[in-house]
Amino acid sequence: MTAFASALAHLADPNVLLMMAIGVLVGLVMGVVPGLGGLATLALLLPFAYGLDAFSALGLILGAYSALYFGGSITAILFNTPGTGEQVVTTFDGYPMTRRGEGARALGASATASALGGLIGALVLIAAIPVFKQIIVLIRPPEMFALSLLGVAAIGIVGAGSVTKGLLSGLLGLLLSFIGYDPISGVPRFTGGLLGLYDGLGITAMTLGLFAIGEMIYLFTRGQSIAERGGEAIGIGRGVVAGIADALRNLRTVFEGGVIGATTGMLPGMGGTVAMVFSYARAKQRSATPDSFGRGNVVGVIAPEAANNAKEGGSFVPTVAFGIPGSSGMAIFIGIFLILGIQPGPRMLTAQLDVTYFVAVVIALTSVVGSIIGLCLATYIARAAYLRVEILAPALIAVSFVGSYLDTQLLTALAVAALAGIAGYWLRVMAYSCAGVILGFILGPLVERYLFLSLQAYGGAFVLRPIVLAIFAISLLMVLAPYLRRRRTRRLQVE
């Protein structure tokens, strides 16, 4: 209790509160610009850790890190342009809602789910630390491989014109993920000798190309804006309120998404996309109208957004408990902790427990504040969805190119983004799933890495581990669930 009181006392410091507010604003702006969120934000704020006291620096950086995810959600919902690769899941239903004139409602739902998800993530961080050590020893490479496959199985959830098209979309994404150096053997694969491809196609260029540029090509060829004037049925302000009400009406989805996000975030190397996909898939399976997902169902926005912020609280758990980064962002946070004289690891559960509680409370607080401020900004940004496509398309294409270039500063990234954009347009017209492609692209390296580690450590017998078998069973259920549900519906209709 003393440590918790000490953490709250630090929060009462006006300098800390000021730094948190600045961090939230910086994070929102960074999150809105594709390619500039996540690691780039942390890297740019790292120098400030030297000039500030520990708690002010943590307030600044944590504030930015918590807020940038909602910033990325704004563009994902309004312009089909995820701020980070992870937020591609938010586009599945968020962007169709914008096209229908319900962008403000989607933003309201996203902000509320993000804020509540962040709170859940912080609570999980506080609750899980004492028991985390007992749990994490059960999770080895075979279990991580099985979880990655579960993510691949979820590709079938995102929908396409047919089962085969959904599968082909995912398989195409998996194949594209193998371009570049093989992390296991060091052999360059499918590069054609091009130096710019040795590091792969790049998640930023692929995401921006497939979703943002592809969508702008689609709208431009048809002469359509994102949303038509007069389509916002109840006005932007009331739309936001309706979205908030939607999230509060679906608290179970928010809670499940938060728990899924936080627990997935605890698994080092699992990645944020997997957490959001799991949450989305769970919400779709539970829904009475699963076919409405991917067409602008607000629950399809709430579920991944709750997981999005919650996973950050979860990813702090291994960072704090073992000094093992729970994500690539946490790897930079370990550096920040060291700069501030804080040793990540078991000491953060004993002598520096006040720092751990401070981190948890700041994540919770800045998730809420970031969502509120982001929502105020978003209501103005939402009007851009009504701009003529002749203005919006070049602007978004330019932003996408800038975002793609930020990653590697190579022309190859721009070529990838442009070609992915044309491919994304074609795939959409042919009723394939760009979402399936990007999910396969993200999950491919995880599947390969953990399969290799599992075979090295356990041989082929790794598939017989109890937790692995349980996860395989869940994957199979996830794939079969739509057919079982349809058969049951048909049987009920016949009766």
Next chain:
Amino acid sequence: MARAAEAATTLALLAIGAGAAAIATTYPPQARLIPLIIGLAAVAVALIQLLGQAIPVLRPLAGRPAEADGERTLIRDRRHVVRSLVIVGALAGLFALVAAVGIVIGTPLFVFLTFALLARVHLALAAAAGAAALGITYGVFVALMELPWAGGLLG
């Protein structure tokens, strides 16, 4: 025409899968396993899709044959063709500008030209948009990331 385009797309994906599997066989064992499996899986699924239109038992998997509808209509009218060429040309133009003069100058130039010529807004507005874009690219690449402001082949 839509049906032919669907078949061509499926054949292209089949070729990608087959090509990936074939190339994967030239890599060392650790590097070849997963790409080979995924490539062969893509070939199998693409074949199911191609045959699915003709074989009734496979039709539930492959979906209905392509139909000319609002989504799948490839060429709606002449305006559609022109706009398709314009937007792809704009993409290529932006790439060429960045290759020629660098991202810091190329992107604002692209914004100015497209606003003026494509969107046909007032020149002053197009110039303002270009200036705003220059502010962003300069701020991000030169001020924050300390990259040279002039780049590309002519930089």
